[in-house]
Amino acid sequence: MDTPVSITELAERIKSGHRRSLAAAFSLLESTSKSDSARASELLQMIYQQAPVKSTRRIAVSGAPGAGKSTLLEAYGLALANQGMRVAVLAIDPSSARTGGSILADKVRMNQLADHDAVFIRPSPSRNALGGVNDATRNAILLSEFAGYDVVIVETVGVGQSEIAASSMVDLFVLLVLPTAGDELQGVKRGIMEVTDVILVTKSDIDLEAARRAAARYTGSSKLLTPLRTDWTCKTVTGSSLEPNGLDAFIAVVDQFFDPVRSESIALNRHRQRALWFDESLTLEFNQLIKSLQQSNATIGKARHAVLQGAKHPAVAAAEVVERISISIHDDGSRP
């Protein structure tokens, strides 16, 4: 093992574009080792405070397996890289802790993209000592931006929960759907449709007319939902990741979303996301506190005993315990 460099030194190397340092930083943030946690905290603090001066784009790409996520990421990522942008691709998968094998799999799936100098691909970060899965992905976004990436694409591979989580971390949420003729709207959960900013009907090269019909249906059904934002309603486009210029409409609608006139709206959304992140972190920390309390506190132990003996209803017993709780938070003495 190398002697670990200081966090300041590591940060400098990351900023200068040193890929192995970036990979080491990702590993540090994902470390579950207690001995890494002080260094990880220091790095987190640094990447959070030193937000990039240039504007960045955070995009989630979601879709059922087979909807064409990998080919879209490959084609779209290369198009961005060829425009001179630096692109980071992250995956989020709360349902399983993926292993080294999948890192390889990710890179194989998108091999042209992975070979590009301006592109960084990172598989789903796993939950670490400093927070949950959501935290890990948010940290990965910040770290990517700290390293100078202009566009961070978060690929969601779950169906449902991970999409809602991803939408709370990115500026723009893209849903990929197939141009199948059937009752395909059924397959998309309402909750996902509600957070979607752009629907991309993929594989228009196979049957353009079918793709257009599907797009019209999605446009119709998205109109039934209450829009998430006041200044953007869900847009539907068709596209092909395999044809030349097949993604032009998609690229245009993304550019429209990130138009400078919308920058205030995007900043406001990020502000809200920060508040949400803090509240989630606090809840997570509280829950750990409570868990240890539940295991060790004598009054709670007595209440549990009464419940198990059949003497006290569980909800009544719990309410009585909480009524007797007092919580105080010592101020750190700093001025507000």
Add this chain to the structure above:
Amino acid sequence: MDTPVSITELAERIKSGHRRSLAAAFSLLESTSKSDSARASELLQMIYQQAPVKSTRRIAVSGAPGAGKSTLLEAYGLALANQGMRVAVLAIDPSSARTGGSILADKVRMNQLADHDAVFIRPSPSRNALGGVNDATRNAILLSEFAGYDVVIVETVGVGQSEIAASSMVDLFVLLVLPTAGDELQGVKRGIMEVTDVILVTKSDIDLEAARRAAARYTGSSKLLTPLRTDWTCKTVTGSSLEPNGLDAFIAVVDQFFDPVRSESIALNRHRQRALWFDESLTLEFNQLIKSLQQSNATIGKARHAVLQGAKHPAVAAAEVVERISISIHDDGSRP
């Protein structure tokens, strides 16, 4: 409105088999009105303390829409009633608060059963002032048993979460599946299979051979899972709710599960479920406490401000807040 009777009086009426009093008790437990909460607590305490002397059976029946739950409940419920048992059917549906319309729908779906004197059908209880959806269903089970029902069947109508919740409330978890020839195992979530005690392949009247083949496949795949219990492994049977004696194999396997030799194991499971119920209630209460703290506490407000200004990483800020917390629980003075 009638003048409300005392809880003791209400309990007496319920015990004497007065159906309208039972319905009134259900309504009281589901009331969200603050003015009802003292009476509801008193009733909860009573039904929890006065567990029935005779042994009862708590059975969850789960399955995708179309798997034949309603017809099974109708046929199985009538078979039990004809054996002299009193049967309560409860529904659990955490995804939606069902309305009066569905009460009717439930009774129409199972009209023969609903007409039977020994049968009580209650649609999914909604979350009330004294706890969450899980609490409401658990209370409904206790109330049914308090009213003298021997068998309580909890029908789960969700797919996934509600099944896991239901399995923590009942003795026996039954999964209904169709005898379709395709890759039907894919449709059943691993998490549901893991909590399943009996798989019933339904509609064996349509194609007995197909049902037997499906049963063999389910038996094979259930063997791949780690059994939940030390003294019971998942059993697969075929059955028909429409043919005479079509449920004999199912009835036999349920009787086998509830054989007196297993009563200690079932009691131990209920004991564990009580502990879980208490812990869930406590977490729920704590979360409410924390929510109000997050909104009003000055130290938390300062930390949130630092996060929003970009000065402090959310997880780091949250950890710092929680480090400064002290919680004390005043003992109620009673002896352990």
